[in-house]
Amino acid sequence: MSAPRLPGALVDTGETLKFTWNGRQMSGHPGDTLASALLANGQRLVARSFKYHRPRGIFSAGSEEPNALVQLRRGAAQEPNTRATVAELFDGLHASSQNHRGSLNHDLLAVNDLMAPFFSAGFYYKTFMWPAKFWEKLYEPLIRNAAGLGRLSGQEDPDSYDHGFLHCDLLIIGAGPAGLAAALAAGRAGLRVILADEDFRMGGRLNEESYSIGDRSGADWAATACAELSAMALVRLMTRTTVQGAYDHGIYSALERCTDHLADSSGKPRQVLWRIYARRALLCAGATERSIAFGNNDRPGIMLAGAVRAYVNRFGVAPGRKVAVFTNNDDGWRTATDLLAKGVRVTAVIDTRKGGTRDLDGVRVDHGRQILDTSGRKDLKSITMDGGIRVEADCLAVSGGWSPNVHISSHMRGRPRWREDTAGFVTGGELPWGLSAAGAANGTLTLAAALGEGQATANRIAEDLGHAPDRTPLPRAEDEPFQITPFWHVTASTARAFVDLQNDVTTKDIAQSHREGFGAVEHLKRYTTLGMATDQGKTSNVLGLAILAEVSGRTIPETGTTIFRPPYTPVAIGAYAGRARGRDFRPTRLTPSHAWALENGASFTESGPWMRAEWFARPGEQGWRDSVDREVRMTRAGVGVCDVTTLGKIDIQGRDAAAFLNRIYANPFLKLPVGKVRYGLMLREDGFADDDGTTARLSETHYVMTTTTANAVPVFRRLEFARQCLWPDLDVHLISTTDAWAQFAVAGPNSRALLSRVVDDMDLSNDAFPFMACAEVTVFGGTPARLFRISFSGELAYEIAVPSRYGDAMIRALMQVGKDLDVVPYGLEALGVMRIEKGHAAGNELNGQTTAQMLGLGGMVSQKKDAIGTVLSQREEMTRDDGLRLVGLRPLERSEKLSAGAHLLNPGDPQDMAHDQGWISSVAWSPTLSHAIALGFLKNGAARHGEVILAHDPLRGRSQKVEVTSPHMVDPEGTRQRG
């Protein structure tokens, strides 16, 4: 049963929300977190610790929570490792505990706690070193099973996520006293302001303390400030939004949890990852309280003092009936008075500071004492001070001081600086561009000072950006100085004293780390895991390094601190992915004939960003080979059509276009006549082959280049580089027209017959339109088109291009008018088979490691001009006569298959790399030759046609004899394409 709430709570007790915890029905109210609702329902044991499986309770009231990691929701929406302290309660929430075998109450792995002496720092490194082969099979599964936190659902995330972009003059990170005061000033000054806070209620500690501002409560003042801010047109208030990271030039990332507080996201994005462009940013992220290390300081019921105040003041929940306080600063006392004011019994206030005289009516007060140990296995029962004094307590509020939340300030180059008076690291070194800090995040821990600093800093920024500052006076607020005498750990405790609750790191582990040579903070972190995992040591880092400083005899500034990386709190991978998931991972490009191909039995394959038809299955065909073989045979015997739109197309115009191309291609281009196409080979500047294609000259000053599909974008980029950076005065202009033209290869002996029915009034005879001719034409009575007589298949062939919007009509028309010619569409596979038969290089051969010489194109590289890559292509090792050369290969036993990737060896040689003679790059079964064929690179290959060598494929366990041939295996003389 949920206990009645204390007066003054910021929860709506008029409405009840039902939820389950480990299957048990519980209830809470709007305004509750799961943690406050669990405490209200008397659930104090909520988790088992990571390593020792010790019983743990709720430790904090914010995103710093190390203990209360829970699983939320069920089924595919299940989310592990969520902090109960930031999970907003909603009706119908299912929550459960994690990291235990058996029930939470009787965790079988609690035996680990008894074995603790063996599990000290470096345990894994030392124990599981040997034997090495045991690691993967035995140790790792065992450790993974015992440790680890919650479980993933194993199903696809049903929610959607989004990305968004925001711009502002001032981003204020955190809406506590300093943030609100800053936002009011900046908003009134007319700045475009974004105020982001991770909580669902703005106000920060104003909601959690018993402060008053002016004549009202801090929480009231915060609500009024928010109301004024929401009425300002240029101010954007973002609750449930955590600023996660600072990046270059004033860019910040922020995660907004849009529907996590609803039972159902109703199709809305669950979370949005914002990229915020801010001219200035103000870090008002407050501070996080830290603990004190003493014996058995981790029992359920032991909490940060500030958290106790948050549960009492904000949520109206008393975390215990008999509360003791352990403190080294004034905040402990504030806790006691707040509890007493709400009628909660305080059994003792123990202040480590000596010589104090402060008293509290009716409460046991111990100045200069320490807590040595606690009792109560699953729930705190009592505490024991030095001198053996035992006090009953079911809740212990601990305050070791406050650590400013400087995380974002160190995301770039900032090095936090130790501030002695408030005993905390504050922002230091080089801060992210445009960032300043105010309030507790800046070490300004008292209320009036925080409000003043928020306002003053915002006003300074406003003036900096050319706005008049806001002169509204701030309301009166308390400003007692914050007094602390650092006290880190009780050295007299013999029981384990925990520093990092999430990772079960104790004071002994830190001492041991130092003893074993891991004395630098960064080493300490890695060796002990201090400060790792979901909380990133928010409550433990400073405590840990202070203890390290103590045991190593250094000061805290000498010891230094680890710094932080984004994100500030855990972010779901889905939020980073946004909408780029599954099919939407990247855009898919469809060819103009895609719809037609779908109707005609095509299956598709990815080709870069494109979907291309692989083959067109016909009824009765048993597998893909049947379809591909038919497409090749019918094309070579009649006519076939293939969509080649995906090839890159670049329009090149200008008076110096010829000179430009002559510097781009390794082969000569100055004298290409108008109306002709030439094959061109591009090299990289290091002399290796880069890309190939054809370029057609349509007029004196107008060329059309094609590139391979894969290199369309990089080639265009390099052409622009050459045009703008290398030869800035050439009169030449480029534009990518890949998407503008639908282009079809029409190949086979009947291609001329087919095209003569398509192209308007044009003589296509060999004399009138010979091999490598090109022309601007019209088709089907006036549709503009470009016709190229080029051939990748080795057949009499053309490529015809029409504006993309006619692409679908064009493929349908070609099929229609070619019906009696038995025209066949062919896909990417048949295209590949025919180019291998013909010995044309493609991606497997143009792989960035091959030269013009290797490809058999060495003679094309002109020495009479200075084109990209010419000079280095002539280096000695790259032009050896006996170097690797492209060859054709066929199995000596004609019925055998060949394997791509197989190595070539001389017969009788040992099968090792020292005797390697080359490799097979592409294989196919040739329907034209009726046996397997391959292209490959072979040492001195041009001189070895006819030789029998060995193709050795250790991966597939195959060795076979192959015969070396010319790479041009079908129609080597080229009579077909010229016919």
Place this chain on the structure above:
Amino acid sequence: MIIDHPLLGPRDAAEFTVLGDAALIHRPDGMAEGAEAAFHDYVYLRDNPAGLHRELWYHEQGDRSWLVVTRNTLTHEITEVALARDVARAEGRSR
């Protein structure tokens, strides 16, 4: 990062692809004496300064300008942005 494009104003670095050292503008003359050694240095040798670095960035998702961006490699501060074509001309790449 944000790159202040000379023609388009501040643009997010995500719109650009980076090539690296702006010394790549100074392609040697392939027909000159000693071209192989010059190209060797041009292709393979780069300075890698800790501090100010002149780099080539290409506004691929934008207007296709190549830019010379002067960036501090330690802080990512950008102190100067110019059109690479202007830089190339100023540094003698005309013809």
